[in-house]
Amino acid sequence: MQAQEIYVALEQQFPGQVSDLKAEVLEPYLTVAGASIVEVCKFLRDRAGMDFEVLSDLTALDWPKEEKIQVVYHLFSYGHNHQIVLKVDLPRDNPKIATVEGIWKVANWFEREIYDLFGVIFEGHSDLRRIMLPEDWTGYPLRKDYVEQEEYDGISTQRAPLVEKLLR
Amino acid sequence: MNESIETGTGLNTEDMTISVGPQHPSTHGVLRFVVKTDGEVISEAIPDVGYLHRSIEKIGEKVTYHGYVPYTDRADYLAAMFANQAFCMAAEKLARTEVTRRGEFCRVVACELNRIASHLISVGTFGQDIGAMTPFVHALRERETVNNLMEEICGARLTYNYIRIGGVGYDIVPETLTKIGEFIDHLEPIVDEFNRLLSGNKIFIERLAGVAIVSREDAFSYNLVGPNLRGSGIKWDIRRDIPYSVYPELEFDVPIGTAHVGKLGDSFDRYWVRIREMQESCKILRQCLQMMPKGPAISKVPRKFRPPAGECYARVEAPRGDMGFYVVSDGSEYPYRVRIRTGSFTAMAIIDKLSKGIMLADLIALIGSLDVDAPEIDR
Numbered sequence A: 001m002q003a004q005e006i007y008v009a010l011e012q013q014f015p016g017q018v019s020d021l022k023a024e025v026l027e028p029y030l031t032v033a034g035a036s037i038v039e040v041c042k043f044l045r046d047r048a049g050m051d052f053e054v055l056s057d058l059t060a061l062d063w064p065k066e067e068k069i070q071v072v073y074h075l076f077s078y079g080h081n082h083q084i085v086l087k088v089d090l091p092r093d094n095p096k097i098a099t100v101e102g103i104w105k106v107a108n109w110f111e112r113e114i115y116d117l118f119g120v121i122f123e124g125h126s127d128l129r130r131i132m133l134p135e136d137w138t139g140y141p142l143r144k145d146y147v148e149q150e151e152y153d154g155i156s157t158q159r160a161p162l163v164e165k166l167l168r
Numbered sequence B: 001m002n003e004s005i006e007t008g009t010g011l012n013t014e015d016m017t018i019s020v021g022p023q024h025p026s027t028h029g030v031l032r033f034v035v036k037t038d039g040e041v042i043s044e045a046i047p048d049v050g051y052l053h054r055s056i057e058k059i060g061e062k063v064t065y066h067g068y069v070p071y072t073d074r075a076d077y078l079a080a081m082f083a084n085q086a087f088c089m090a091a092e093k094l095a096r097t098e099v100t101r102r103g104e105f106c107r108v109v110a111c112e113l114n115r116i117a118s119h120l121i122s123v124g125t126f127g128q129d130i131g132a133m134t135p136f137v138h139a140l141r142e143r144e145t146v147n148n149l150m151e152e153i154c155g156a157r158l159t160y161n162y163i164r165i166g167g168v169g170y171d172i173v174p175e176t177l178t179k180i181g182e183f184i185d186h187l188e189p190i191v192d193e194f195n196r197l198l199s200g201n202k203i204f205i206e207r208l209a210g211v212a213i214v215s216r217e218d219a220f221s222y223n224l225v226g227p228n229l230r231g232s233g234i235k236w237d238i239r240r241d242i243p244y245s246v247y248p249e250l251e252f253d254v255p256i257g258t259a260h261v262g263k264l265g266d267s268f269d270r271y272w273v274r275i276r277e278m279q280e281s282c283k284i285l286r287q288c289l290q291m292m293p294k295g296p297a298i299s300k301v302p303r304k305f306r307p308p309a310g311e312c313y314a315r316v317e318a319p320r321g322d323m324g325f326y327v328v329s330d331g332s333e334y335p336y337r338v339r340i341r342t343g344s345f346t347a348m349a350i351i352d353k354l355s356k357g358i359m360l361a362d363l364i365a366l367i368g369s370l371d372v373d374a375p376e377i378d379r
Helices: A003-013 A034-046 A107-118 A162-167 B056-060 B065-073 B080-095 B101-130 B133-154 B174-199 B202-208 B216-221 B227-231 B267-291 B343-349 B360-370 B374-378
Strands: A018-022 A029-032 A054-063 A068-077 A082-091 A096-098 A121-123 B004-006 B012-014 B016-020 B032-038 B041-048 B310-318 B321-329 B335-341
Touching (some): A003 A018, A003 A029, A029 A034, A034 A082, A107 B343, B041 B360, B056 B335, B065 B080, B080 B321, B101 B174, B101 B267, B101 B360
Parallel strands (some): A029 A082, A096 A121
Antiparallel strands (some): A054 A068, B321 B335
């Protein structure tokens, strides 16, 4: 199914909740309102003809200039061999969105990773903990304005460049 | 402490919490499980990952497109070629760069050799995890030959930095191609020998048949990919179904799980898919050696590589399944964002579910059968 058809079907089902289809790009994507992401995903998974049984990838993008964090869902269907990309814009100062863990179980880990590295809160998530970094790490490294902390647990993260050391 | 359990005999037992890893030999890198067991039966095995997190995605935002290729090697050191290729494919798609035909064939040859090497490690260490030492040594011996061939192709044995944007770094010389042909002739009988040694071994089969069955629904819901997905009987291979490079011109089968000795989607099925994939890779290599066209190995790509603003998601079929690179460009020399989606990450997510109710020793078989690779989980 083409992105255009998916978009039209979604618009009919969820008026006002989907917008901004970009069909002429490499991976067609559309924007979904954060409040209805769970219903949209459920619809895309269950509706015959859509059958997006797989969440291929779930990640985020940080856009400090636009003051937003985008959560990006890559959906894929083995049966129809088609894909669609959903994007949700969240405010950068308080990014919160409902979890899709109930639809695709793999979202549990994907969402933990986004929480860890971007600081997006997934409401209703069963186990929202940091996954890559230690629990007491401060900051969200994949945000564009992230500043590396100077030391962690008494260990310095700064090293003088080797050449300077040798020249001294 | 864990709550005590009434057994009805007047004696109380307690659940035991054990930490498996991070340095356990069966964990293939550094990863850890917090296992709760009742005797030998696992009630919960919570994976704890992140020990090898090297922030490869963040580094991607700080180096140029050309400069990022060596970093992709480190995502999965057992199959570095595929990460190279996936990233280069994403960059090429963004900038609409052509890859030369010889370059494409060099890529396929290098990748399939790499797949054989990776699967050899996988099945070899799998045997070792289960307690069969000898097959491991046999598998590693063959892999050593692949490493030698790789060294001839690109000068490196593990982290290749061979596939570049627009083609490959170096052409494969005819002498090396001859050697690759000889190696395939040598490997195919070895796979049969390996099957006699390990795959047909009664102890090995009984350790795996019917253990940790992944249903079709779970394979979808947890987004298992590659041999783990095919082990559950789903005929899906990116090389065949979302064709890239020159794979549409090549003939090969996609092996799937068939409940060979136990039930569909059990640990043995996943192992058995890998063995047969090595044979398919040999087939692909043989065709490539015959079809190898003449011409340049790399197209002309500007040194200052600036793809127009946009985003793309490139997938390749790596030994651990669908490896996806989601690259966002803002039109500058540096990627705005690089996201690496790997097969091991999603395979790890299912372990907690599959381990409920199995024996502790079977957890080792489960980890081995999913072929998870710690650096690829953590990136």
